[in-house]
Amino acid sequence: MHLLMPKDNTWKKFLKDEVMDEFSIKKSQITSPDGLPILEIDEKTPLRKSYLGLALDTLPETQTIPAGSIGEQSSLIVNLLKKSNISQTAYQVFSISNKYGVVTNGRSELLSQKLAKNLRKEGIKRGKFHFKDCPLIKACIYPDRSIKISVLDKVKRQEYDHLLSPFPGGYTTITDDKQAPSRAFKKLVEAQLVLGKEIKEDETLVDLGACPGGWSYVALNQGAQVTSIDRSPLREDLMPKVNFSAEDAFKFMTEDGFDWVVSDIICTPDRILELIETWATPQKCKNFVFTIKFKGSDSYDILQSFKKKLHSLDYDCILRQLNVNKNEVMVMGTRI
Structure with missing residues (x-):
């Protein structure tokens, strides 16, 4: 399935409307697990080369990694990369919750650190997000500790590039500047x-x-x-x-x-x-x-x-x- 990340739960309805309008699918074909600020849609939905104005980030063609230890989950992710013959990848790991939305500390930070270690062991180099020919992993940890992971090789990365945020889950913070004329x-x-x-x-x-x-x-x-x-x-x-x-x-x-x-x-x-x-x-x-x-x-x-x-x-x-x-x-x- 594809995962779409609206800004927060208040924007889910409007993103859902946009998806139905863009791809002519029914509301029943779009789910939102446990009230999370996420929409799940069928993988057959043709997101390639498309635009979604109300999605901060997108995880295309996700696979599910079951709940388990951080070590077990990291090993499963590495195996996915090896099966795809990926020797270099950029990657993002984040958690999602009803209360806090997207977070990158806690379990997601530990998994990211473990993944970095395991990738080095396997000789898989870490790439940079803005190199558009670099494969990409986006991993979202659900509250039950299962993971939805999007593994995009070079070709898929370029096909979905319009939808991919350089930030985990699309979230970042811009530092305040008191000298600026306005917050804009x-x-x-x-x-x-x-x-x-x-x-x-x-x-x-x-x-x-x-x-x-x-x-x-x-x-x-x-x-x-x-x-x-x-x-x-x-x-x-x-x-x-x-x-x-x-x-x-x-x-x-x-x-x-x-x-x-x-x-x-x-x-x-x-x-x-x-x-x-x-x-x-x-x-x-x-x-x-x-x-x-x-x-x-x-x-x-x-x-x-x-x-x-x-x-x-x-x-x-x-x-x-x-x-x-x-x-x-x-x-x-x-x-x-």
């Missing part, structure tokens, strides 16, 4: 980690709808040449550091493209589709990161329009809710 800066920080691509020194970046300047602040700190577009100015200390233009973010255009086009602007989701059409369709940027903002819970079906659009682009794209998002989903991509 965390979205761009986490988005870069998920995208596997950093804003680099001297790259050009345009921040559309930049006020008060949280995303421009991040880009400046990473050494980018920043153009900020908004009708309102940024925080006073940022203004001398950016190329600021007081205009409508949706009407801004330039002859030259940018390395990055980013936007956390407050608008309806259809306006973000416009930004994708303006910047990504004609390849006026190498990378883009946009926030899709929702009001209430009645408009998530527009995610289908984003999926259709992303499939038409010559970009490696991700459509996903992040930890720092509230009633939002991020859409981002890197030009192929």
